Every structure is written in C-alpha cells, then in structure tokens.
Amino acid sequence: MASELNKLTIAEASSKLRAREITAMQLTRDCLDRIAAAEPRLHAFITVCEKQAFEQARAADARLAAGNAPAMCGIPLGIKDIYATKGIRTTCASRILGTFVPPFDATVIERLRADGAIFVGKTNMDEFAMGSSTENSAFGPTMNPHDTARVAGGSSGGSAAAVAAHECLGALGTDTGGSIREPASFCGVVGIKPTYSRVSRYGVVAYASSLDQVGPFARSVRDAAIIIRTIAGKDVRDSTCSARPVPDYERALTGDVKGLRIGVPREYFVEGMQPEVEQSIRSALKSYESLGASTVEISLPHTGYAIAAYYLVATAEASANLARYDGIRFGLRVNAEDNIALYETTRAQGFGAEVKRRIMLGTFALSAGYYDAYYLKAQKVRTLIRNDFERAFEKCDLIVTPVAPTTAFKIGEKMNDPLTMYLSDIFTISVNLAGLPGMSIPCGHDSNNLPIGMQLIAPPFAEETILRAGDAFERTGAFKPRTAAGTL
Amino acid sequence: MYGPDMERAECYHLRAIAMAETKITLEQVRHVARLARLEWSPEQEERLRADMDEMLAYVDKLNELDTKDVAPTTQVGEAGMPMRDDEVTNRPAADAMLANAPSRERDYFKVPKIIE
Numbered sequence: 001m002a003s004e005l006n007k008l009t010i011a012e013a014s015s016k017l018r019a020r021e022i023t024a025m026q027l028t029r030d031c032l033d034r035i036a037a038a039e040p041r042l043h044a045f046i047t048v049c050e051k052q053a054f055e056q057a058r059a060a061d062a063r064l065a066a067g068n069a070p071a072m073c074g075i076p077l078g079i080k081d082i083y084a085t086k087g088i089r090t091t092c093a094s095r096i097l098g099t100f101v102p103p104f105d106a107t108v109i110e111r112l113r114a115d116g117a118i119f120v121g122k123t124n125m126d127e128f129a130m131g132s133s134t135e136n137s138a139f140g141p142t143m144n145p146h147d148t149a150r151v152a153g154g155s156s157g158g159s160a161a162a163v164a165a166h167e168c169l170g171a172l173g174t175d176t177g178g179s180i181r182e183p184a185s186f187c188g189v190v191g192i193k194p195t196y197s198r199v200s201r202y203g204v205v206a207y208a209s210s211l212d213q214v215g216p217f218a219r220s221v222r223d224a225a226i227i228i229r230t231i232a233g234k235d236v237r238d239s240t241c242s243a244r245p246v247p248d249y250e251r252a253l254t255g256d257v258k259g260l261r262i263g264v265p266r267e268y269f270v271e272g273m274q275p276e277v278e279q280s281i282r283s284a285l286k287s288y289e290s291l292g293a294s295t296v297e298i299s300l301p302h303t304g305y306a307i308a309a310y311y312l313v314a315t316a317e318a319s320a321n322l323a324r325y326d327g328i329r330f331g332l333r334v335n336a337e338d339n340i341a342l343y344e345t346t347r348a349q350g351f352g353a354e355v356k357r358r359i360m361l362g363t364f365a366l367s368a369g370y371y372d373a374y375y376l377k378a379q380k381v382r383t384l385i386r387n388d389f390e391r392a393f394e395k396c397d398l399i400v401t402p403v404a405p406t407t408a409f410k411i412g413e414k415m416n417d418p419l420t421m422y423l424s425d426i427f428t429i430s431v432n433l434a435g436l437p438g439m440s441i442p443c444g445h446d447s448n449n450l451p452i453g454m455q456l457i458a459p460p461f462a463e464e465t466i467l468r469a470g471d472a473f474e475r476t477g478a479f480k481p482r483t484a485a486g487t488l
Numbered sequence: 489m490y491g492p493d494m495e496r497a498e499c500y501h502l503r504a505i506a507m508a509e510t511k512i513t514l515e516q517v518r519h520v521a522r523l524a525r526l527e528w529s530p531e532q533e534e535r536l537r538a539d540m541d542e543m544l545a546y547v548d549k550l551n552e553l554d555t556k557d558v559a560p561t562t563q564v565g566e567a568g569m570p571m572r573d574d575e576v577t578n579r580p581a582a583d584a585m586l587a588n589a590p591s592r593e594r595d596y597f598k599v600p601k602i603i604e
Contacts, residue, residue, distance in 0.1 A: 104583035197565040209565055236572060240565045247495040308547040319524060326525070329597055333590030336552065338602055344527035356526055360536065361543055364512070377550050379560030386561060421544060435564025 096350030106203025178428025185453025280444030
C-alpha cells in the first residue's frame with residue numbers, strides 16, 4: 001500500500017513538510033506514481049517532468065531541513081502547457097510549438113521556483129487555450145476523472161483533471177472566457193480567475209490579451225489562496241500588471257460571512273438549465289443565509305450579449321497575437337517556394353481547426369470596412385456589460401451564479417458544432433469582459449455523480465471576499481466533494 | 489438558450505437566419521485567408537464560409553443594442569502605463585535565442601531568398 005501523500009491538501013502537506021514528518025521526495029514520488037497509474041485513462045499531461053521534479057524535490061528538502069521555507073516549498077504542481085518553462089518543452093497543445101523549448105521562465109514560474117515548488121509536468125489544454133473541453137489539443141483530449149467518457153472541461157482541462165485525480169496537489173491554469181472556472185466545475189475542484197492584472201502574464205502564451213488571466217486550481221479554497229499569494233503582484237515585465245500590494249489571502253479565511261450581501265442575478269437562472277445545477281446553487285445560497293449572509297436578487301441585463309461580444313474581442317486579439325507563428329524564428333516550419341507560401345503552409349499545417357477558425361473570424365472583424373460594425377461594436381457592448389456589474393455591486397458584495405449550465409458533457413458531443421461549444425461558457429465570459437475576479441467551487445453532484453460548480457464573483461481586487469465566502473461554504477460541510485481518485 | 493436542448497434550438501434558429509442572409513462570401517473568405525496568411529483547400533473554404541456565416545449571424549444580435557453614446561472598452565486594467573529607464577536588462581544570448589530556430593546559419597535565422 002502506497003503512502004498516498006499525493007492526496008494531501010497543500011496546507012496539510014506544507015505543515016508536514018516543515019515539521020519534517022514527510023519529505024518532498026516522498027511527496028513527489030507519490031504524485032509521479034499516481035501519474036504513471038492514472039495517465040493511460042486520463043491524459044491530463046502533455047509532458048511529465050520526472051527527472052526535473054526529483055531534482056527540485058531534493059533541493060526543496062535541503063531548504064526545508066534548513067528551516068524557514070516558504071509555504072509552497074516542496075509542493076508538487078501541474079503547470080498548464082501555456083507557461084514558458086525554461087528547459088521544459090512548452091507546446092500550448094499545438095503542432096506549431098510541438099518542439100519548442102523556452103529559454104526562459106514565465107514570471108509566475110520564476111516565483112514558484114524561487115519558493116521551492118516542484119513541477120511534475122505540463123498539463124493538457126485546448127490548443128492556444130481556445131476551447132471549452134480540452135478536445136482541441138493536438139495531443140488528444142483529457143478525460144474527466146469522474147467519468148472518462150466525458151470531457152474535463154477547458155481550456156485548462158488537464159490542470160483540473162490532474163488536481164481532481166490527485167496527480168498533483170495544485171495546478172496553474174489560465175482563464176480568458178472561463179478556462180479555469182469551467183474545468184474546475186466539471187472536475188469538482190476549486191479554480192480561481194483573479195482580477196485582470198492581479199497576476200503577471202509575462203511568459204504566458206497570449207490568446208486574447210485584454211481578457212487573459214493566470215490562476216490556480218486546488219482541492220481547497222485555502223490551497224488556492226496560498227498559490228495566489230505566491231504568484232500575484234507587480235512585475236516590470238508585464239506593463240498591465242497591477243502594482244497594488246498583495247494581501248495575505250489566508251488571513252481572509254475567517255469563516256465569517258455575517259452581513260455579507262450576496263447578489264443572485266436573475267438572468268443566470270433561466271429555463272433550459274440542467275435542473276440539478278440550479279438546485280445545488282439554491283441550496284448553497286440557503287447555507288449562506290444560515291451563516292448570516294443575505295441574498296438579494298439583482299439584474300445583469302446584458303448577459304445575453306456577452307458571448308457575441310467575447311467572440312469578436314477575443315478572436316480579434318487572437319488574430320494579432322498569433323501572427324508571430326510564422327515558421328521563421330521558432331516552432332514548426334513547412335518549407336515552400338517563397339516566403340508568403342512558407343507562412344501560409346506553416347500556419348495551415350501547424351494550427352488546428354478551431355484556432356484557424358478564430359484567427360479568420362478575428363481577422364475579418366478587424367479588416368477594412370468591418371472594424372466599426374464588429375470589433376468596435378463589441379467593445380462598446382463590453383462597456384455595457386461592465387456597467388451592469390458596477391451597478392449590481394452597489395447592492396451586493398458578492399455575486400453567486402452557476403459556473404456552467406450543465407455538468408461535464410460527453411467527449412465528441414459538441415465538437416462539430418462550434419457555436420454550441422461556445423454557449424457552454426455563457427456564465428463565465430462576462431467576468432472576463434469586465435475584468436473581475438471569479439471562483440468556481442464544488443457545491444453538488446448530479447444524478448450521474450458528476451460535480452456541479454458554484455461561481456463567486458466580486459468587484460475588482462476583492463479576491464478576499466470570494467476566498468472568505470468560498471472557505472466559509474467549505475467549512476459548513478454542507479457539501480463534501482466526492483473524490484475522483486477512487487474511480488480510476 | 490442555456491441547456492443542451494435550448495442551445496440546439498438556438499443554433500437551428502441561427503442556421504435558419506444564416507441561410508436566409510449570407511454574411512460572408514467565398515471571395516471575402518479568400519481575402520481574409522490571405523490577410524491571415526492561412527492556406528485552405530477548396531473543400532475547407534466552403535465549410536469555413538458556412539461556419540463564419542453562422543458566427544457572424546450570431547454576433548448580429550449586438551445590433552439590437554443602441555451603443556451610439558457608449559464609449560468602447562479597450563482595457564479593463566488600471567489606468568496608466570508604467571515608465572522605466574531605457575536600459576538593456578537582458579544580455580545577448582544568441583545560442584539560447586537560436587536554439588529553437590527551424591533553420592540557422594552561424595548567429596542568424598535562415599529564411600528562403602526574398603529579393604531576386
């Protein structure tokens with residue numbers, strides 16, 4: 001019987017590591033054993049970094065022995081394959097970056113390394129973070145650990161599945177339209193998209209720069225708070241990154257939500273939603289009321305326009321960001337007669353169908369004669385969506401909604417229907433358009449035992465509010481997430 | 489429009505709109521492909537045109553909103569762009585930079601001949 005240290009939370013493991021009850025080597029070995037056992041059925045990782053992980057573990061143990069090690073020292077993490085990791089292949093799940101080995105670390109990777117965290121591998125994702133199911137990966141889909149016939153969600157599906165299946169203690173993802181929150185919901189783990197600009201994006205492959213944000217997956221709100229504390233804060237290499245001081249998020253976890261005003265937007269509870277999803281959220285709201293919080297109905301009237309605005313803004317930005325993949329300086333090159341043909345064939349063969357579809361739409365939305373009608377119009381609607389939230393937060397401190405209208409869908413179910421796939425992000429996309437912090441936290445299961453996620457949304461830089469409320473809900477024990485580990 | 493059935497219903501509805509009114513022609517698709525430096529086969533072009541048509545019909549719903557007096561949102565971050573001294577902070581590292589090059593010669597990226 002293995003020791004199964006991989007099942008510990010970050011907070012538990014951190015205190016055991018510092019008390020020298022366990023070693024980082026043992027913890028890393030248990031995670032890598034679990035990866036070896038589960039990966040054939042899960043495919044959460046594109047690259048497993050066994051050798052580097054053990055080297056990091058050895059260094060972490062030396063540091064832990066010396067005393068005063070940071071909270072993340074010796075903690076094994078999964079890293080979405082969108083982060084530049086020095087000396088470790090970084091593919092973004094694309095053929096065009098299939099052999100790319102970055103000569104530098106992303107800022108958040110640098111910060112985690114500095115604190116002694118361990119990287120067990122690079123996790124699977126939708127190519128260039130474009131998707132809601134991790135089916136758009138050039139390496140094949142990730143399976144949901146609760147039911148391997150279903151998707152893990154996306155685009156950060158590998159990170160969510162790896163944490164849910166105890167392959168690592170926490171993970172990093174990115175969220176442009178729901179890419180942390182939706183897979184967290186589908187896999188039954190905690191996932192946070194912090195406020196836009198709270199965390200540096202230097203070294204994170206860009207998809208849609210006005211929407212992209214870095215965030216953690218974990219098996220408890222406290223663990224997610226520990227990771228954000230480590231990665232957030234000013235970075236001179238990302239000019240959009242906020243200089244605001246980073247609070248000690250763990251101190252916000254008081255368990256006290258008395259007097260908290262929770263807004264419940266009527267546009268997020270409509271006919272057609274899976275009934276069990278609505279029931280779970282309603283019952284979580286009752287838990288909050290019994291803790292002394294109040295609920296108030298609010299309206300976010302432009303909710304129905306968010307997906308349309310998003311798919312113009314995001315694709316326009318993507319078409320510009322992905323122009324750099326031209327086969328000249330790095331990545332795939334398909335030789336052709338002249339330079340233009342080289343670009344065209346390299347990009348045609350290097351990018352997958354969904355990425356090309358979005359580049360086309362974005363290029364069209366920015367092209368002469370269509371800019372005002374599409375891109376500018378979408379930016380104006382984005383203002384209306386932001387205003388909705390500003391007005392709503394005059395009446396409440398926090399907004400609670402479902403993360404997705406359904407639980408995890410079947411692999412292949414939405415692959416031939418891009419628009420239906422896009423609609424699975426209907427509850428998460430507005431948060432990116434408005435730049436707000438949002439969290440997904442497990443709050444129930446449907447009749448197939450598939451996890452249901454609750455979304456908590458706060459005003460800009462009020463991460464402490466969602467962390468406090470999420471932690472308070474966990475403490476009630478009203479809902480105990482079913483572990484995915486036993487099913488694999 | 490939220491559950492799977494409603495999603496499907498909305499998509500059928502959209503397809504009906506798309507069929508009624510063409511948003512983008514094959515010629516426009518080819519022009520955009522040229523701008524985006526993407527090569528498509530003739531069969532892919534038609535499928536792509538249909539997909540783009542459907543998406544453009546969907547985003548048309550934005551025109552239900554009057555945005556005459558609304559300012560566009562270009563960034564949601566905090567205002568202002570930080571300034572720094574114009575100093576070189578990264579040392580030359582040609583080998584590291586060229587390690588991922590598809591083709592190199594000495595310290596240069598090698599590309600097909602551009603000027604005859």
